[in-house]
Amino acid sequence: MASALAGFGMIHASRVLTSPAHIRAGERSAVLAIGGASLRVHVADTQERRRAGLMDDVPQPGTGELFAWRADAVRHFWMWRTPAALDMIFLDGSGRVVDVLASVPPCYVKPCAVFSERAHYAVEAPAGFAAAARIRPGMRVHGLALSLGRAG
Numbered sequence: 001m002a003s004a005l006a007g008f009g010m011i012h013a014s015r016v017l018t019s020p021a022h023i024r025a026g027e028r029s030a031v032l033a034i035g036g037a038s039l040r041v042h043v044a045d046t047q048e049r050r051r052a053g054l055m056d057d058v059p060q061p062g063t064g065e066l067f068a069w070r071a072d073a074v075r076h077f078w079m080w081r082t083p084a085a086l087d088m089i090f091l092d093g094s095g096r097v098v099d100v101l102a103s104v105p106p107c108y109v110k111p112c113a114v115f116s117e118r119a120h121y122a123v124e125a126p127a128g129f130a131a132a133a134r135i136r137p138g139m140r141v142h143g144l145a146l147s148l149g150r151a152g
Helices: 047-052
Strands: 029-034 037-044 063-077 086-091 097-104 115-126
Parallel strands (some): 037 063
């Protein structure tokens, strides 16, 4: 089920930041296109990178995190020590949006809420990105293959 959020200004490709603060030195980044907007993402494709996610980190406008796994499965997220609310966009193996959770709040006191969805990929972006880009289930995300170092 998709969550709605009041609109923010659309983030266009020309406004994508080229050096977001949360992208760590030496780690892979990419640009995804979705819903008429672009998002520069840090690629979290190892257990350590996925575990850290955006903990203790606030993505700047136009930036986010791409979580990638080798297969579809139920994925669990929580917002422990995440300084700001985030949008979570869950994708299947073909890059289609299966669910959008808007403005998921941070958690500072355990136990934290756990958000689960069957997905092959997940994208975390600053709260408001999904609404601004009008992202809905069924939309396709472009740039996944390039972000993961694959052609096509």
